[in-house]
Amino acid sequence: MMELLQIPAFSRAIVALFACGAAFPLLGIYILSLDLIPVRFGVMHLSLLGATVGLIVGVDPMFFAVLFSIAAGFVVSGLSSRASGGTSGGAMALLMTASLGIVFILFYKTNIHAIEAFNLFWGNVLALDRTEVYLVAIVSALILAGTIRFLRPIAAVLFDRETAFAFGFPSTVVYTGILVMVCAGIGLGIRITGALMVDAVTLLPALAAQSLKKNFRPTMALASIFGVCINLTGFALAIVFDLPTSPAIIVVGSAVVLGCKLAVRLRKGVERGL
Amino acid sequence: MVTGAPDKAKDNMDYGTTDEATRDGPPVLSAKELSIGYRRAEPVVRGICVDFPASPPRAKVLGFVGPNGAGKTTLLKTCLGLLPPLGGELRLLGVDTRKASFAETRKRLAYIPQNRPEGSSGQLRISVREAVSFGRLGRCGMTGRFGRADREAVEAAIAYCGLEDLAGRAVQDLSGGQFQRVSIARAMAAEPALYLFDEPGSYLDQEGQAAMRSLMLSLAESGIPLIIVTHDRTLIALCDSLLLFEKGTARLLDAGAFLADTKGQDI
Secondary structure (H helix, E strand, C coil), X not given: CHHHHCCHHHHHHHHHHHHHHHHHHHHHHHHHHCCCHHHHHHHHHHHHHHHXXXXXXXXXXXXXXXXXXXXXXXXXXXXXXXXXXXXXXXXXXXXXXXXXXXXXXXXXXXXXXXXXXHHHHCCCXXXXXXXXXHHHHHHHHHHHHHHXXXXXXXXXXXXXXXXXXXXXXXXXXXXXXXXXXXXXXXXXXXHHHCHHHCHHHHHHHHHHHHHCCCCHHHHHHHHHHHHHHHHHHHHHHHHHCCCCHHHHHHHHHHHHHXXXXXXXXXXXHHHHHC | CHXXXXXXHHHHCCCCCCCHHHHXXXXXXXXXXXXXXXXXXXXXXXXXXXXXXXXXXXXCEEEEXXXXXXXXXXXXXXXXXXXXXXXXXXXXXXXXXXXXXXXXXHCCEEEECCCCCCXXXXXXXXXXXXXXXXXXXXXXXXXXXXXXXXXXXHHHHHHHCCCHHHCCCEXXXXXXXXXXXXXXXXXXXXXXXXXXXXXXXXXXXXXXXXXXXXXXXXXXXXXXXXXXXXXXXXXXXXXXXXXXXXXXXXXXXXXXXXXXXXXXXXX
């Protein structure tokens, strides 16, 4: 095991999984609280457009994918940011379909093979290079620092955006910040776990933490702890049992969610019995 | 219960003094040929002309009454800056709601919404103390970092509304009446110059409604003006004047005369 850790690909994977395990579940809480589930799909489409543009201009498609994801955060916020609580669903549907149309026109008009752009969606944490690990670490640090620094304003906006605005608080700015964090995180998460499995590093730890019915601050802390534990346990199991990494992380995450729900039921049962 | 709020907590709060803006005389609410409604839609109400003055030392209470869909909540949201006026002019505490400087005025307003937040956001488990602290955010800048005065204002508002025993509980675990008290405590923590209530007590049982009325009465007696959207005759009885919404417009009436004229009728 220790020998494996000395292999650069493995050590890079552990750093990336630790960093995103601590930070990305906070995005999961935001996604669940603001009903941003459709945003995940929208960001995937925007990432595909970014990767395609990256391939056309000869720049790392990952870099452009994340850049386009961040832009998606601003655009969705602009399209949905009525102070009176507009939703992001319609805005994201528009972005999703429009970007996919542009992607296929670009495929048709350039010599880019679709499969090259779609490769981004088959994320593999063991294939991360040093630059990508730095990017994951920096974005994760920014998410953590931003959340800690602005925890009360974020909680106010997640709880009731309209009322926060009515009290003279710039809730639209905070809402945009949350959306940009979510989109940047999802853009990076796609590279780490793959597009179809990005929920493993965002939603599953958040679901597990929320199911324990703690208040906001402990839930945020628990989500981070669960995220790190799920990622590293899944990675370890993948190595020991020769499993693909992302599915192993998902199975561990699902087990943790189910375990938390079961624990809550048992606790309630015991309380009733008493 | 509100009526049993500790005297010490009441002493700690500075609700007995009127804000400079209201003391100096600009009307609490004034409108000239105001049209309100939602963007890219026909106005719900047109031609509102009203001048609701401040009259210290006793604060005045203005009620918005009328049938459902007549524009009461739309005007309340326009007052809060959640909707722009579609035409004409609206001033709150003397400041035009379309001016950039109204952002500062909004920090002196306290909004008490009708319901708990809905959807997934409403599921976010926020403690009572945290929810009350949101009322201070307008004063604390972007980071929401609290100083001693902010913490004291939050604790005093919690005590005033009799929420000390519930302060650590999640708001999701509260009854409708307890949640309304949290909303009022949040508003009081803001130390506002004007309270705006959207149909308070509409989902409460009789006991909850009585507690709510008692709290609102104590706010009115503290010298800070109130605007109340309501159908409730007992709340209308708290009002000095009413803005009656009907047939696409609104006019100012005396509350006592309105109650006498509509005795025995549904409002």
